[in-house]
Amino acid sequence: MEQLTNRRKVIESKPLNFLERAYLPAILSGLRITGKHFFRKSVTIQYPEQKREFSENFRGQHSLKRDEEGRERCTACGLCALSCPAEAITMIAAERQKGEEHLYREEKYAAVYEINMLRCIFCGLCEEACPKEAIYLDGDIVPSSFTRKDFIYGKDKLVEKPLNQ
């Protein structure tokens, strides 16, 4: 038969000789191996204090972006909610009133914007679907909590801090 790789190795299964059957040499070589590991540097990263660097395309907690004048970019078009395979996003749209032009960029905005972090699979499709570049998954790891309702993130947690702060 033609060889698929050159890594093939024919293994001989000879009966064990006396030294191999006597356990002790094998145990000693095992002890030597673990002994070497005893002095090796540990690979542990002490998580909350120490963090490993995220990769460039890491997707973490969502943030709703503001434009260069500090206005919310989201127009509550609903494309992110539509694209979401886990159906984690819900929103209620509202019309911008007079005098709110400095808060919202377009005439329509999201009065309520909630993401259920227990449903979210961090696939990034909302990010891709957004025509206004309003949502990005550029945050940290979503922290744990004791109750389910703590995982429904509203605008208070999602919207970026205003520019002047």
Add this chain to the structure above:
Amino acid sequence: MEFALIAQKFILIVVIFGISLLAAMYSTYAERKVAAFFQDRVGPNRAGPLGILQPLADGAKMFMKEEIIPTRANPFLFIVGPSLAIMTACIGSAVIPWGQQMVIGSTVVDLQVTDINVGVLYIFGVVSLGVYGIMIGGWASNNKYSLLGAIRAASQNISYEIAMGLSIIALLMITGTLSLRDITAQQHGFWNGHWFTWNVFKQPLGFLLFMVCAFAETNRSPFDLPECETELVGGYHTEYSSMKLGFYLFAEYINMFVSSAVMATLYFGGYNYPFMDVVNAHLGLTWGPLVGTLVLFIKIVAFIFFFMWVRWTIPRFRYDQLMDLGWKILIPLAIVNIVITGLIYNFK
């Protein structure tokens, strides 16, 4: 005079009891730390600096947990099991000589609770009682896994005790006494001008056999079949919770401490160390023996470390392999060892 002696022994007992409990407590911590180091991890490090308060946290947890006695279990024997295990583990250290005689003022203090002339036999008796704790607990749980664990513990201890006894017989042939104090005194220093004084150099095979059997008697890996979690959930302590479980685990570590002490005493010279006479002459008879005690503890710690090293290296034996090793290899080897010892000491 009589009262002074009782007070002296009482203090000694309390100190030894405290030390062996403390050693067992920190063995659990050491076990986790050593395991972590062998696996390139850090181990417990959150409770206190470097995690040294971890045993206290574990102990508090054990005490706080709900105590469950299964409805179908035999409640009396269910409680007797762990009590017996911890009790037999604690009384084993009574005959171990922790140091030379200490002279404080005009009184001579033996650093040994009692020097009975059958010390080795006493230890054997106590060790073989230890299996009753496991057996009774396993049987009283009324659980198939516990029962299987108990059966394994019993058969394992019975078969390994024979090899252990036989390996000790060869040792007793050269020491000529059963008293642990005399055995230790015979190993004075390190080099007597002809040969090493420590028994391990006179009985290398016997020591090896004794150590293997000690692993089996303390139910340590690779002989931890009575509680192997992959096959028997938790073995004999499957149904145990709270401090009763804690007592079983604690008993294992105290057993480890005591058998390390016995191995150090019988084979590695106990409190003896090279140039001990020079040190004793310098420090006097009050503080000199304490150096010996310290040396004994260093040996014990080394043995405990070795126990752990082996645990995190070797997988556990299969049940039939365990019996094969005990009956077909260790016992014949022990008998051969006796014959060789007899021949050498007859024709020398």
